[in-house]
Amino acid sequence: MEARIRIRNTKSVVFKWIIILLAFMITIPLIVILVYIIKQGVMQVNWHFLTNVPAPVGEPGGGISNALVGSIIIVAMSSMIAIPIGMLAGIYLSENPGTRLAHYSGLCVDILQGVPSIVVGIVVYFWVVKPLGTFSAISGSIALAMMMMPIVIRSTEQTVKLLPDTLKEAALSLGVPYHRVILKVIIPCGFSGILSGIMLSVARIVGETAPLLFTAFGNPYLSTSITKPMQSLPLLIFNYATSPYDDWHNLAWGASFMLLMLVLILNISTKLVTRKWNIQL
Amino acid sequence: MKWETVFKRLLIAMSVALVIIVAGILITLIVQSMPSIKSLGLGYLWGKVWDPVQNIYGAYPFLLGTLLTSFTALIISIPFSYAIAIYLGEYNTRGWLSDLLKNTVELIAAVPSVIYGFWGLFVLVPIVRSLEMKIGVAPYGVGVFTSSLVLAVMIIPYAASLGTSLIRMVPSPLKEGAYALGATRFEVIRSVILPYTRSGLFAGILLSVGRALGETMAVAMLIGNTTTLGNTFKEIFFGPGNTMASVIASQFTEADHTVYLSALIELGLVLFFVTVIINLIGKRIITKYTNN
Numbered sequence: 001m002e003a004r005i006r007i008r009n010t011k012s013v014v015f016k017w018i019i020i021l022l023a024f025m026i027t028i029p030l031i032v033i034l035v036y037i038i039k040q041g042v043m044q045v046n047w048h049f050l051t052n053v054p055a056p057v058g059e060p061g062g063g064i065s066n067a068l069v070g071s072i073i074i075v076a077m078s079s080m081i082a083i084p085i086g087m088l089a090g091i092y093l094s095e096n097p098g099t100r101l102a103h104y105s106g107l108c109v110d111i112l113q114g115v116p117s118i119v120v121g122i123v124v125y126f127w128v129v130k131p132l133g134t135f136s137a138i139s140g141s142i143a144l145a146m147m148m149m150p151i152v153i154r155s156t157e158q159t160v161k162l163l164p165d166t167l168k169e170a171a172l173s174l175g176v177p178y179h180r181v182i183l184k185v186i187i188p189c190g191f192s193g194i195l196s197g198i199m200l201s202v203a204r205i206v207g208e209t210a211p212l213l214f215t216a217f218g219n220p221y222l223s224t225s226i227t228k229p230m231q232s233l234p235l236l237i238f239n240y241a242t243s244p245y246d247d248w249h250n251l252a253w254g255a256s257f258m259l260l261m262l263v264l265i266l267n268i269s270t271k272l273v274t275r276k277w278n279i280q281l
Numbered sequence: 282m283k284w285e286t287v288f289k290r291l292l293i294a295m296s297v298a299l300v301i302i303v304a305g306i307l308i309t310l311i312v313q314s315m316p317s318i319k320s321l322g323l324g325y326l327w328g329k330v331w332d333p334v335q336n337i338y339g340a341y342p343f344l345l346g347t348l349l350t351s352f353t354a355l356i357i358s359i360p361f362s363y364a365i366a367i368y369l370g371e372y373n374t375r376g377w378l379s380d381l382l383k384n385t386v387e388l389i390a391a392v393p394s395v396i397y398g399f400w401g402l403f404v405l406v407p408i409v410r411s412l413e414m415k416i417g418v419a420p421y422g423v424g425v426f427t428s429s430l431v432l433a434v435m436i437i438p439y440a441a442s443l444g445t446s447l448i449r450m451v452p453s454p455l456k457e458g459a460y461a462l463g464a465t466r467f468e469v470i471r472s473v474i475l476p477y478t479r480s481g482l483f484a485g486i487l488l489s490v491g492r493a494l495g496e497t498m499a500v501a502m503l504i505g506n507t508t509t510l511g512n513t514f515k516e517i518f519f520g521p522g523n524t525m526a527s528v529i530a531s532q533f534t535e536a537d538h539t540v541y542l543s544a545l546i547e548l549g550l551v552l553f554f555v556t557v558i559i560n561l562i563g564k565r566i567i568t569k570y571t572n573n
Contacts, residue, residue: 012465016372022364026441027385029434033392033400085295092292105296107561108303114560115306116495118526119549122533123306126313146302153299179288207393210497210526214533234395234498241399242502249403256396267391271384 034260041257044250053222054236057245064255066222067236070137073224074216074232075206077141082148083198089149090156090194091182113150117210120146125214137223137230140216144208148201155197159190196274203266207259209234233259310550317543325547331508331528333536338544340551342510346522347552349425350500351493353518354432358489361433362440363482369441370448371470383445390438398502401431406503418519423505425522431499436492440485447481447570448474481570487563491556494526501527525552 048063055062089105096102120143128139163186171181187194212218217229218239233255240252317325321338328339365386373379402423409430410422451474459469475482505521508528523531525548536542 008465008468012467015467015470019364019367019372022361023368023382026361026365026389026434026437027382030385030389030392032404033396036400036404037396085298088292088295089299092296095292101293101296101300105299108299110561110564111303111557112299114491114495114557116497116526116549116552116556118495118497118529119306119310119553122313122529122546122549123309125533126309127305149299177283177285179285182288203391207395209393209395210530213530234393237395237399238498238502241395241402252399256399259393260396263391263393264388267388 037253037256037260040250040253041255041260044254045257049254054220054240054251055247057247060247062247062251064233064236064251064258066219066231067233067255068258069222069224070216070219070230071206071232071234073226074137074140074144074212074230075202077138077226078144078148078205079198079202081141081145082152082201085145086149086152086201087156087187087194090153091160091186093153094157094160095182109150109153112146113154115146117147117208118213121211121214124211129215132227134227135215135217135229137216137226137228140212140230140232141226143211143215144205147208147211148205151201151204152194152197155200156190156194159193159197160186162193163189192273196270199266199270199273203263203270206266207234207263209238213238233262306553310546310553314543314547314550316539317547320540321544321547325544326551329510333532333541336540338540340525340544340548342508343523343525343528343548344551345510345517346425346504347494347524347526349518349522350429350432350504350524351490353426353429354436354493355486355490357429357433358437358440359486362437362444362485362489365437365441366444366448366482366485367470367474369445370451371474374449383442386438386441389434390442394435394496394498395502397431397435398499401427401499401503405430413519418515421505421519421521423503424520425504425517426519428500428503428524431503432493432496435496435499436489439492440482440489443485443488443567444478444482447478447485450571451477480566484563484566484570487559487566491559491563494559495552495556497526497530500524501530506531525549 048061050063050068051065052061052063053066054064089109093102093106093109124139124143124146128142129135132139167185167189168181171185172178176185212232212235216232216235218235219229219231223230237252237255237259240248240255243249317338321328325338325340326344327341328337329341330337330339331342332338365382369379369383373382405427406422409424409427410420413420413422455473455477456469459473464472504523504527506523506527507521508523510522511517511520529545529549529552533542533545536545
């Protein structure tokens with residue numbers, strides 16, 4: 001009897017340690033990748049690197065200013081498209097649960113969230129690139145906006161649902177019109193929750209490459225025209241990482257470092273904002 | 282018209298726009314893959330040869346590559362994602378250590394896939410190459426196996442974070458009942474927690490698979506992009522290959538005639554259907570589970 005209990009207890013303890021061991025093994029790849037990217041990338045980053053376009057093959061130096069500017073423009077345009085649509089649709093979903101439209105658009109949000117990013121790229125190629133006759137920054141932004149929308153919608157919907165109904169009722173009973181209740185009461189009250197969703201979605205799309213392959217396409221020169229091909233950080237990393245030149249690999253390491261830092265900062269600051277809101281995405 | 286009405290209509294319009302976007306994606310994919318569906322028929326899906334120069338298109342190598350990478354990645358990732366879910370959900374639900382692990386898992390999901398691919402190309406590929414030399418297969422370094430390893434790391438967070446929140450939702454009377462009968466912690470986990478959360482954990486796996494199937498960049502950089510299949514399983518598993526997503530990424534801009542382009546889009550259509558169905562089933566299970 002004693003021995004049986006001892007065996008069961010030992011089994012329990014052994015199981016616990018196996019679980020702990022397996023669970024913490026996930027930190028290894030993260031640390032290895034972070035350390036490697038920082039080691040390779042931090043040496044590359046200096047003022048020259050940030051303000052110059054990539055040098056041609058064979059010439060040392062050069063920078064990634066075209067990709068930095070491109071990423072900022074593309075992501076800013078995507079945000080301008082996705083945030084208003086996403087917030088309005090999210091408010092509709094939380095204010096009108098149970099209607100047929102809410103059911104179908106809720107379903108569409110789930111579908112959109114699951115669409116592989118490369119498929120988004122194909123579709124936007126036929127929607128924008130083909131009719132315009134050229135790869136363009138705006139088509140890249142539209143593709144990224146489609147990836148951003150589901151996150152903005154869900155975070156808006158969940159934040160607004162968490163707000164007490166009495167808040168809205170109090171404002172309505174004072175005779176405030178519906179749109180002002182939403183814009184001046186509901187959105188400001190849920191602001192940090194919605195903001196966290198927006199930041200998370202920006203962090204998600206800033207590193208997206210696949211939707212940009214057939215849309216923004218990439219550009220070795222600095223371009224600010226939204227109807228022309230434009231470089232972005234992930235595209236530059238992809239193109240230069242798969243090239244055979246060491247100088248270009250170095251540019252790609254530097255760009256990876258910048259991109260990784262950007263994503264980490266966005267994620268960590270989102271975490272600080274969301275402490276208050278318990279949002280599941 | 283009053284502002285109030287305008288605003289209400291705007292809300293409706295945006296929700297309708299969502300439905301239109303999703304319907305538009307589906308219609309665009311179907312219309313654009315029509316030339317290939319018409320000229321290649323159903324045989325396209327199990328044709329073994331992909332040779333655009335000869336105008337022969339068979340999707341079998343890519344279907345096999347996709348299934349093989351996703352399945353291998355899943356098998357590798359399951360023990361880790363379950364362990365994380367059990368640790369964070371049962372053993373250590375709060376405190377700094379638990380927060381540290383939780384944030385690590387979230388950061389794993391946040392690292393862009395192109396960075397995984399770049400890192401894999403320069404760090405993992407040489408390691409795999411020397412491993413392949415030891416076990417006596419052609420030392421390509423890149424290939425199905427390498428992609429699966431990186432994919433496994435990338436998909437762990439999806440099953441892990443869902444699993445964590447589900448395990449935390451197990452009612453404590455159930456667990457306390459088992460403890461009161463003298464069960465050890467291992468026995469409680471095995472006979473109470475895991476059976477109770479089974480369908481939810483399965484949904485987490487489905488979401489992970491959906492991620493793995495559609496993952497493009499890391500795989501495109503690591504799989505070696507060949508369109509021919511090896512003869513033996515060992516050759517296929519360790520040798521270079523291609524997945525549906527990676528072949529679209531690498532050949533879409535090169536596709537110079539209608540059927541070629543359309544064949545690639547048909548791959549996209551298949552990918553769309555498969556991932557969407559898997560995701561919807563996963564989501565359906567989760568909603569059903571959390572409502573009960």
